[in-house]
Amino acid sequence: MTFIPLQEAVDITQKEDIKQVDNLRERILDLEKKAKNIDSISNFMMWITGGVLLGFLFTSVLISLDYFRYNQERYEKFIAAMKMVEDNMVKKDQIDNLQNLENNNEKILNCMKIKKSFSVQCFD
Amino acid sequence: MAKIIFSDVFQENADGTITPKRNVQIGAATIGSQITFGKGVSFGGVNIFDFKDLPVEADDVGGVLVIKGFYKV
Numbered sequence: 182m183t184f185i186p187l188q189e190a191v192d193i194t195q196k197e198d199i200k201q202v203d204n205l206r207e208r209i210l211d212l213e214k215k216a217k218n219i220d221s222i223s224n225f226m227m228w229i230t231g232g233v234l235l236g237f238l239f240t241s242v243l244i245s246l247d248y249f250r251y252n253q254e255r256y257e258k259f260i261a262a263m264k265m266v267e268d269n270m271v272k273k274d275q276i277d278n279l280q281n282l283e284n285n286n287e288k289i290l291n292c293m294k295i296k297k298s299f300s301v302q303c304f305d
Numbered sequence: 306m307a308k309i310i311f312s313d314v315f316q317e318n319a320d321g322t323i324t325p326k327r328n329v330q331i332g333a334a335t336i337g338s339q340i341t342f343g344k345g346v347s348f349g350g351v352n353i354f355d356f357k358d359l360p361v362e363a364d365d366v367g368g369v370l371v372i373k374g375f376y377k378v
Contacts, residue, residue, distance in 0.1 A: 184362065187332060191350035198352075288374040 306373060312366045314370060315353065323353055329363075330371045 185193070292303035316324045324341045332349025336342075344354045360376040 182360070183377040184374055185356075185377055186347070187351065187372070190356065190375060191332070194347055194352040194355050195349060198353050 306362055306364050309357075309363055309375060311369075312359050313362055314361050314363070314372075317357075323357075328369045330366075330369050335369065 289303050293299060296303065307366055314326060314329060314345060316326055322341045322343045325338050327338050329336045329338075330349075331351050331353075332375050334348040336348055338343065342348075342353075344352075346352070356375040359378065361364045362376065363370045363372045365371075
């Protein structure tokens with residue numbers, strides 16, 4: 182067993198205190214490094230986000246310009262297509278007339294079949 | 306001068322602090338028996354926690370235990 186007098190005990194305490202201070206200093210430097218890293222990562226992410234937003238904005242502007250530039254042309258084409266469809270449509274009156282005509286023709290044919298000859302009575 | 310075991314001089318509390326069981330003097334500092342202290346506190350330049358559980362060399366002077374040193378095992 183070694184005897185440690187009080188003065189030596191004081192020196193030992195001081196050495197321990199210095200060790201603790203060095204430890205704390207290292208930890209502080211470590212934390213500062215980590216903080217710098219986080220800072221640069223967050224800057225990088227901010228730039229990426231900014232770039233994506235700018236790209237989105239640019240694309241939106243291009244699409245909008247294109248849309249409004251050719252809007253009139255697209256409208257006119259649409260109207261022309263609608264007119265074409267309308268022209269090709271058979272109206273209800275025409276269908277009814279054709280139907281009536283067909284019915285009449287059928288009546289006349291049946292009448293002629295019954296009479297077994299061409300008779301004026303079938304046209305009444 | 307007498308060699309005294311650490312636990313006869315200081316009581317270690319559940320929260321890790323230390324309380325002297327009687328009035329103790331280290332260097333120029335006197336610690337009363339009602340004082341509780343934690344790690345990092347020095348008396349007379351000595352941090353008791355650095356010498357925890359080591360036998361103490363001390364003298365009883367007028368009811369105050371005057372610490373002269375510690376024994377390293």
